[in-house]
Amino acid sequence: MIREFRLPDLGEGLTESEILSWRVAEGQLVTLNQVIAEVETAKAVVELPSPFEGVVARLHEAEGTVVEVGKPIISFDVIDTDVPVPAEPEPQRRQPTLVGYGAEPDRAGRPARRARRGLAAPAEPTPPAPARAPSPAAAPAPAAAPAPAAVITDAPVRERPRSTPPVRKLARDLGIDLALLTGTGPQGRILRADVEAARLADRGRSGESVTAETAVPPVVADAPHLGQGREERIPIAGIRKHTAAAMVSSAFTAPHATVFLTVDVTASMQLLEKLRSRKEYDGVRLTPLVLAAKAVCLALRRHPELNARWDEPAREIVRYRYVNLGIAAATPRGLMVPNIKDAQDLGLRELALAISDLARTAREGRTPPAALSGGTVSISNVGVFGVDAGTPILNPGEAAILALGAVRSQPWEYEGGIALRQVTTLSLSFDHRLVDGAEGAAFLRDIGDVLAEPAMVLAMD
Structure with missing residues (x-):
């Protein structure tokens, strides 16, 4: 049975939240109260627990999207139909606040992290390639094409580095592969400072001088917004x-x-x-x-x-x-x-x-x-x-x-x-x-x- 989960009111009557990161992928089995997403309200970053046990059927919104309270954000193919279903929000009324549900931890006591979408093992097993350590100097390999549909498997999957949309954009602008970084933020999140430090390390290895002017790398924005890159436009949010x-x-x-x-x-x-x-x-x-x-x-x-x-x-x-x-x-x-x-x-x-x-x-x-x-x-x-x-x-x-x-x-x-x-x-x-x-x-x-x-x-x- 397919059940939709709508973005709840996370407290204080807030009307919208931004989806910072999904912690689950389509086709993934999810348990009750497992953290499914991390969202940012106008006041704080909040982990959303799953109200169902089942398989993720669809992610309705992408990371970095600002969603209004009450809109569907994820659908589940529910396994246990006896699990209580949250009532649909009525006009001018708020859904119950979900803050306070505990996240299901892993064996080390940390909230479970989601697998990167599109990188699940294929349905037909293929011979594994010989393992080799990644070289920091090597260019990152091109990403594999996403499978037509996600498949649940016991094979190991590659995890997507945890970071926020602005940090991922900065990394893209500077040519930094987040998969090679170790985050210093909460629960291993990659911070802006981690990306900047990696950029400085790359400059040092290449022999480029680091001065007061280059210590903090400039943010290069999209050309349609900034013309020659002499301005920066930052969305007013959060x-x-x-x-x-x-x-x-x-x-x-x-x-x-x-x-x-x-x-x-x-x-x-x-x-x-x-x-x-x-x-x-x-x-x-x-x-x-x-x-x-x-x-x-x-x-x-x-x-x-x-x-x-x-x-x-x-x-x-x-x-x-x-x-x-x-x-x-x-x-x-x-x-x-x-x-x-x-x-x-x-x-x-x-x-x-x-x-x-x-x-x-x-x-x-x-x-x-x-x-x-x-x-x-x-x-x-x-x-x-x-x-x-x-x-x-x-x-x-x-x-x-x-x-x-x-x-x-x-x-x-x-x-x-x-x-x-x-x-x-x-x-x-x-x-x-x-x-x-x-x-x-x-x-x-x-x-x-x-x-x-x-x-x-x-x-x-």
């Missing part, structure tokens, strides 16, 4: 598309105001050094961001008006009694702001671990959609880029965002004289509908007091 829409909505919906405060944080930096020497903080990454996050949670107790949102349809101000602390993270896929749930209940050590895990997960592209929604207030650590200050744009639905600048040694007034101190600048943007200037300034002053003298937390109610 994280970039979502971020742009969210920032435009925020900037033109919430009236932003920003206040600044420069603080002597020498005492905080000394505290971090002391904590790093303690056994309970062994292996914990302690940074100024961790102290700033704790200071924000403490200051919100005294200034709940900054932990709120403006509900226009209900004509109400919603104040939260919890803190879902967003941490802006720059990733290869664009800016993301995952949040730490109930950050107000975490001690300094737990907060540091949560921030480290959040950043690592974001860089690896494994941030779940749930972590990207429900934030109440955010921090942007622009100091890691060597920036002193900025005017951050509010995350949509939040009343405040703090930008933490770089910590620098500079002359500062100290105890009636001039001394070399550790100094940083804090920038606070807030929604002027919810927070007036005096409230925003008082909140920022409390954060600054904690960072200037951490013992001040003992005096805060």
